[in-house]
Amino acid sequence: MNYPLTGYHHITACAGGAQEDVNFFTQIVGLRMAKQTVLMDGKVPIYHLYYSNAKLEPGSVMTSFPYARKRGRPGSGQVQSTTFTVSKGTLPFWKEHFTRNKVDHDPIAERFGQSFIRFRHPSGLSFEVMEDKDDSRPGWVTPEIGKGESVHGFHGAVLSVREVEETEGFLTEALGFRKTGLDGKYHRFETGTGGANKTITLLHEPDRRAGSWTFGAGTVHHIALWGADDDALAQQKAIYEELGYTDASEIKDRFYFHSMYCRCPGGILVESCCNAGAGFYKDEDEAHLGQKLHLPPWFEDRSSQIMVELEPIRVPETATHAAA
Amino acid sequence: MNYPLTGYHHITACAGGAQEDVNFFTQIVGLRMAKQTVLMDGKVPIYHLYYSNAKLEPGSVMTSFPYARKRGRPGSGQVQSTTFTVSKGTLPFWKEHFTRNKVDHDPIAERFGQSFIRFRHPSGLSFEVMEDKDDSRPGWVTPEIGKGESVHGFHGAVLSVREVEETEGFLTEALGFRKTGLDGKYHRFETGTGGANKTITLLHEPDRRAGSWTFGAGTVHHIALWGADDDALAQQKAIYEELGYTDASEIKDRFYFHSMYCRCPGGILVESCCNAGAGFYKDEDEAHLGQKLHLPPWFEDRSSQIMVELEPIRVPETATHAAA
Numbered sequence: 001m002n003y004p005l006t007g008y009h010h011i012t013a014c015a016g017g018a019q020e021d022v023n024f025f026t027q028i029v030g031l032r033m034a035k036q037t038v039l040m041d042g043k044v045p046i047y048h049l050y051y052s053n054a055k056l057e058p059g060s061v062m063t064s065f066p067y068a069r070k071r072g073r074p075g076s077g078q079v080q081s082t083t084f085t086v087s088k089g090t091l092p093f094w095k096e097h098f099t100r101n102k103v104d105h106d107p108i109a110e111r112f113g114q115s116f117i118r119f120r121h122p123s124g125l126s127f128e129v130m131e132d133k134d135d136s137r138p139g140w141v142t143p144e145i146g147k148g149e150s151v152h153g154f155h156g157a158v159l160s161v162r163e164v165e166e167t168e169g170f171l172t173e174a175l176g177f178r179k180t181g182l183d184g185k186y187h188r189f190e191t192g193t194g195g196a197n198k199t200i201t202l203l204h205e206p207d208r209r210a211g212s213w214t215f216g217a218g219t220v221h222h223i224a225l226w227g228a229d230d231d232a233l234a235q236q237k238a239i240y241e242e243l244g245y246t247d248a249s250e251i252k253d254r255f256y257f258h259s260m261y262c263r264c265p266g267g268i269l270v271e272s273c274c275n276a277g278a279g280f281y282k283d284e285d286e287a288h289l290g291q292k293l294h295l296p297p298w299f300e301d302r303s304s305q306i307m308v309e310l311e312p313i314r315v316p317e318t319a320t321h322a323a324a
Numbered sequence: 325m326n327y328p329l330t331g332y333h334h335i336t337a338c339a340g341g342a343q344e345d346v347n348f349f350t351q352i353v354g355l356r357m358a359k360q361t362v363l364m365d366g367k368v369p370i371y372h373l374y375y376s377n378a379k380l381e382p383g384s385v386m387t388s389f390p391y392a393r394k395r396g397r398p399g400s401g402q403v404q405s406t407t408f409t410v411s412k413g414t415l416p417f418w419k420e421h422f423t424r425n426k427v428d429h430d431p432i433a434e435r436f437g438q439s440f441i442r443f444r445h446p447s448g449l450s451f452e453v454m455e456d457k458d459d460s461r462p463g464w465v466t467p468e469i470g471k472g473e474s475v476h477g478f479h480g481a482v483l484s485v486r487e488v489e490e491t492e493g494f495l496t497e498a499l500g501f502r503k504t505g506l507d508g509k510y511h512r513f514e515t516g517t518g519g520a521n522k523t524i525t526l527l528h529e530p531d532r533r534a535g536s537w538t539f540g541a542g543t544v545h546h547i548a549l550w551g552a553d554d555d556a557l558a559q560q561k562a563i564y565e566e567l568g569y570t571d572a573s574e575i576k577d578r579f580y581f582h583s584m585y586c587r588c589p590g591g592i593l594v595e596s597c598c599n600a601g602a603g604f605y606k607d608e609d610e611a612h613l614g615q616k617l618h619l620p621p622w623f624e625d626r627s628s629q630i631m632v633e634l635e636p637i638r639v640p641e642t643a644t645h646a647a648a
Contacts, residue, residue, distance in 0.1 A: 042566035073490075077589075162486065163534050166397075173538075210487050213589050214497075215568035222570065242366035244539035246546065247585040247593060250574030261571040263587035265401075265537050269571060 003176025033290035060153030072216020077267020327500025384477030396540020401591020
């Protein structure tokens with residue numbers, strides 16, 4: 001059987017304040033500010049901020065809903081960490097970078113033979129930089145982070161689950177991943193060629209209480225896997241429905257892409273998505289990406305109301321203008 | 325806030341063989357055979373069999389997918405028991421009835437002051453008859469079960485959860501239920517006037533391993549709550565999406581009703597549904613309900629293929645013809 005989803009597109013978390021989120025992703029992680037828009041569900045105006053590597057590639061796109069209005073409860077059934085790849089030998093730089101910027105972080109650790117440092121977003125969200133010798137996707141350059149140290153994109157998400165078995169069944173049977181390793185509490189699953197951008201890791205935490213599934217600051221809302229086109233999403237939806245995952249959503253128009261969501265056993269929300277036309281380049285060109293707020297056409301009639309309800313943010317110029 | 329779902333419509337389980345399912349629901353539980361149709365998702369032909377009280381009322385409709393092709397795994401995150409109401413003083417009859425028919429059952433027990441007997445479907449599914457002095461919905465009469473002892477409809481479902489908190493949040497915040505009692509491991513939630521057909525009970529089983537979410541014999545697939553019309557479903561979908569339950573499905577045409585599904589924290593699949601036009605009377609009148617297989621119009625072109633793949637069943641005449 002051919003499975004339609006080939007790797008990550010984006011990972012979306014609920015942050016707290018918008019400005020601290022911008023500062024964290026553009027200055028600490030060193031991502032590019034790729035798009036400013038809004039959450040397209042619900043009635044309350046919430047930012048949807050996109051950050052990425054230099055080429056705005058699927059599999060490098062971290063996004064956030066700054067959701068200071070309500071805290072989420074971290075726990076199992078959630079993404080425990082989002083892992084970015086960096087080049088071999090750069091962790092000493094990152095350790096120094098986190099220390100200099102007073103970012104809460106852990107000592108260098110290792111799983112499946114790869115070294116990583118876990119560090120925290122101001123809202124409590126957990127991220128990792130992991131050395132990966134095979135990943136050469138182009139990182140964004142900032143005043144503090146040079147080309148050699150920059151983040152290539154996602155290695156993947158680490159999902160906390162109280163039990164492995166049913167989540168494993170979903171990953172293999174519904175998504176076509178294969179189990180490729182066990183390292184202590186970590187169970188690794190890969191798709192296609194494996195490695196960066198093709199890996200989902202389960203962290204088995206049998207005693208960890210369940211986290212919340214609603215929007216709430218300090219929790220990841222979903223991971224999004226990428227398919228080629230609308231047919232891929234329809235095919236994935238059919239796989240879900242044949243198996244009995246009947247909650248799989250309709251294919252939604254997210255303006256820049258199309259999306260379909262399904263809850264996976266264990267609790268993590270999994271989006272399937274594909275580009276819609278020119279994708280992120282639909283409403284701004286390369287030279288202007290991420291510099292101002294864009295609303296989808298169907299929000300334009302209430303744009304003035306939306307604007308006043310959002311926290312004003314200042315995006316560092318170096319997050320939207322490539323270094324010379 | 326007004327919530328749009330007012331009680332149960334149906335509860336759907338995956339059984340094993342079709343004939344043993346028919347025998348169990350019509351002869352042991354004494355329900356009416358209300359409709360024979362097929363599962364409307366996926367490519368594999370699977371029966372969808374409907375059983376109900378005498379009036380085929382929402383809140384009395386037990387349905388099954390005979391899914392002998394694959395076993396499910398019972399566990400937490402599933403409906404642990406489906407509870408039917410019977411009149412006060414009838415449990416001695418039911419105990420005798422189960423014994424006479426060699427149905428696996430437990431001794432009379434009690435929760436929240438109501439006596440019940442738990443008994444097992446041939447596939448292992450668990451059901452209960454619970455005495456309820458306030459429920460006068462008309463039961464179906466069989467040669468073995470008279471009007472006085474017959475099943476009125478659902479009291480409700482008992483959901484097994486490893487943790488109560490997040491499921492409780494869903495029931496109260498997304499569905500508008502209120503917590504009305506705690507009795508040992510049982511947490512009771514009610515909506516509207518409460519009582520029969522308005523109750524969801526959580527069974528707190530912190531150490532029980534998670535069951536499967538896919539179609540599989542011996543597991544309940546979903547509970548379905550009832551709203552007045554399509555607007556009610558759209559309203560419920562908007563509530564889900566505003567909160568962040570983004571997997572809520574599109575509103576699906578199930579021919580007899582319209583349906584929308586969402587996974588609730590803890591793991592149980594919750595359908596919201598409303599009648600479509602004449603509902604179950606769309607394709608057969610009262611005198612002919614449940615007597616033969618009906619396919620929705622969009623399945624008619626492959627009806628001969630579907631027919632040959634289904635296990636032939638014989639429905640007892642007394643399950644479709646009211647006693648004089």
